[in-house]
């Protein structure tokens with residue numbers, strides 16, 4: 110599977126090049142692109158429009174401002190495209206939706222298959238135990254800016270999808286009983302922890318705890334390559350991580 114990587118000089122781009130070099134999912138690097146010329150064992154470019162090589166999938170880990178160029182390239186070359194970049198404006202999200210009517214596009218702010226599976230397992234558990242108390246505890250390194258993590262919110266929204274009257278409580282700190290239907294979200298910041306998400310589901314008579322622990326950024330690169338492998342078999346449409354095990 111020949112891959113073009115956009116954003117190849119960044120942290121995730123380099124991680125993706127390393128996963129490709131290791132042969133993950135049978136991937137091969139066709140070309141690497143970044144506005145800062147990347148280093149790679151394949152032709153390198155500073156603009157997608159200069160690429161001469163062919164490939165089966167484009168994977169983008171760059172910046173949301175590149176969305177229009179990424180989509181133009183995808184449409185001109187008819188190349189299935191994995192957009193792993195986050196932070197798109199509403200206008201850019203609309204551009205992605207429009208383009209997905211003509212070419213397969215995989216778009217997900219969290220490429221971790223383990224996290225997608227965690228959300229799916231939490232939804233199932235909440236359907237089985239609709240009255241259970243649900244508490245999410247996330248732990249990350251001490252340099253992380255956003256609190257709570259976007260992934261903790263994604264898990265909480267997963268509960269909301271399957272249970273009516275769900276409310277969120279971020280960092281419980283006031284006196285009072287725990288309201289029914291509440292999802293508590295708690296954040297721990299310490300050391301160099303890459304990312305831990307634990308979901309406690311308590312029915313009164315038993316507690317089910319589901320836990321995901323990220324060990325390195327490689328999980329996002331591997332998820333993007335799994336997405337690429339899936340996407341090259343698809344027709345035009347908008348796909349996300351949950352489609353990988355639907």
Ligand SMILES: NC(=O)c1ccc[n+]([C@@H]2O[C@H](COP(=O)([O-])OP(=O)(O)OC[C@H]3O[C@@H](n4cnc5c(N)ncnc54)[C@H](O)[C@@H]3O)[C@@H](O)[C@H]2O)c1
Nearest residue numbers: 116118119120121143144171172175193194195218219220
């Ligand atoms: N979906 C996921 O699971 C996931 C996981 C981690 C990071 N991300 C997202 O991936 C993106 C990249 O993250 P990062 O940590 O590697 O950031 P980074 O800043 O280390 O790297 C971004 C790279 O993109 C390049 N770039 C910027 N504008 C460009 C353009 N117009 N064309 C080509 N290249 C351009 C930069 O030069 C840089 O090398 C971010 O949006 C981040 O939020 C997504």
